[in-house]
Amino acid sequence: MTTAPTAAESSTATAATPGDRPHSLPQVRRLRTTVPGPISLELMERKRSAVPTAVGTTMPVFAARAGGGVVVDVDGNSLIDLGSGIAVTGVGNSAPRVVAAVTAQVADFTHTCFMITPYEEYVAVAERLNALTPGDHDKRTALFNSGAEAVENAIKVARVATGRTAVVAFDHAYHGRTSLTMALTAKVKPYKHGFGPFSPEVYRAPTSYPYRDGLTGRQALDRAIAQITTQVGVENLAAVIIEPVQGEGGFIVPADGFLEGLVAWCRENGVVFIADEVQTGFARTGAMFASEHSGIVPDLVVMAKGIAGGLPLSAVTGRTELMEAPGAGGLGGTYGGNPLACAAALATIETYEADDLIGAARAIEEVALTRLRAAQAQDPRIGDVRGRGAMIAVELVDAEGAPDAALTQRVVKAAHAQGVIVLTCGTYGNVVRLLPPLTIPLDLLEEGLDVLLDALAAA
Known part of the structure; x- marks a missing residue:
């Protein structure tokens, strides 16, 4: 079914990004x-x-190979990857260190369950995350499989540690597709419709949305705190x-002061501050964690996506006194911290650091924001250009400044047809999001x- 690679596709091409990293696939569209193509259409029927x-x-094409900044489909088309599997393959697909680490681990053993007979790789990942996440306080880390699973466990930890039950999430939030994380997620379709009760x-x-609300960080914070105190009650939170x-x-991107003020308010009131860094973590925003841009230190950090080079792994890292609150056996899971995923995570973290992928994300930001803001100055349909690092958004609007989801879909569909993988997002479906691999x-x-x-x- 899959077409064989040509000699050119089997050759080595060199990346034009920091560190001069080689890729096994030619970096061309x-x-x-x-x-x-026809083979993808056949597979879509299956x-x-x-x-x-x-x-x-998102796209009706089936992947055959991927690496660097391209995905090659089963019809032999080489597509520019501006999606990274939704921010997962930050180090690129099949990154050499990841491949080597997983190959060695799979030859040793694939599973014992850490809760039955533990293994060093899990401990090593925990040690690395304890050191990497913001703050120099004493920390502990527990490993899971998906971002939603990690979010659920962070909530469990917070409830046990505080003896309270209420949790506050924000407008426009996305935290997952399980029962609890759907409740935390704001957008109804396609994530919540028909799946309740939650x-x-x-x-x-309400959150800080500078383009839409026009508020300073302090104003947005005061609005949020007023609603929380009157509708939830600090003593319940x-x-x-x-x-x-x-x-x-x-x-x-919230206005300056919003996150900083929210963390301070949580500290003053004994509320656990959880940073969901599932999409923003691991160099994606031009820092190892997006919290660093605001200088905040979360009580708990939730991670997944870019953590393990494409293998399923997630984590909750937090203050020791919080993470030790659940009783023995209160955290865990059969596959949580699988040895293959742990081996991949250690190699992935090494790659972020050794290849300066934080620097690569900053270079991507400079290129993307420069190009897109120049276009914005000429096209009123581009309402806003925003983002950090290799996490860039273009919000499209109509003549009155209202969200234009139809235009967004036309643009994305046209880009797909020309061999560029690009995604959409936004509560109103009018945002084009760019999440290229940091190795592009x-x-x-x-x-x-x-x-x-x-x-x-042309739209």
């Missing part, structure tokens, strides 16, 4: 068929016969959970932006 339609896809004692507060840069909600060559990023802006001009 190449269309050999229409997108999707998908329709085997997989429920509720499991959707877990109780979850409340929502176990935790506040927030994404330092909101992901699915539209890559919303900058000239390839420029080409992807060319295609995207041409699609907008």
Whole structure:
């Protein structure tokens, strides 16, 4: 079914990004068929016969190989990857250190369950996360499988530690698809519609959305605290959970002072502050964790996505007195901290550091923001350009400044047809989000932006 690689595709190309990192696939956009091609269309028919339609896809193309800043599909088309599997493959697909580490581990053993016969790799990942996450206080880390699972366990820890039950999430938040995390998530469709009732004692507060609300960080904070105190009550509140840069909600960067003030208020009132860094963590925003941009130190940090180079792993790292609050056996899971995923995580963290992928994310930010803000100055349909590092958003609007989801879909569909993988997000469905691998060559990023802006001009 999969086409064989050509000699050119099997050769080594060199990245034009910090560290001069080599890639096993040529870092080029190449269309050999229409997108999707015939083999992908055939596979989509098989998908329709085997997989429920509720499991959707952004692009109807099937991947065969990937690396650096490209995904090669089963029809031989080489696509520019501006999605990273939703911010997962920050180190690039099949990163050499990750491949070597997982290959060695799978030959030793694939599973024993850490709760039965533990292994060093789990402990080593915990040690690394304790050192990497913001703050120099004493910490402990527990490992899980997915971001939603880690969020649930962070809430469990906060409730046990405080003896309170209420949790506050924010407008435009996304925290997962389980019962509790759907309650925390703001957007109804497609995430919550028809799936209730949801877990109780979850409340929502207004966030800081500078483009839409026009408030300073202090004003947005006062508004949020007023609602929390009157509608929830501090004495009932176990935790506040927030994404330092909101992901699915539209890559919303809060106004200066909002996060800092929220952390201070939590400290004053004995409320656990949980930073959901599932999408923003691991160099994605030009810092190892997005919390660093605001100088905040969360009580608990939730991580997943970019943690293990594409293998399923998540983590909760937090203050020792909080993480030790649950009783023995209160945290865990059969697959949590699987040895293959732990080996991948150690190699992934090494890659972020050794290849200066924080620097690469900052270089991506400079290129993307420069290009997109220049386009914004010429096109009133670009209402806002925002983001940090390799987490950049373009919010599209109509002539009255209202969200324009239809335009957004036309632009993205046109970019897909020209071989650029790009995603949407936003509560109103009107935000184009860019999440390239941090290993993408900058000239390839420029080409992807060319295609995207041409699609907008033609829409």
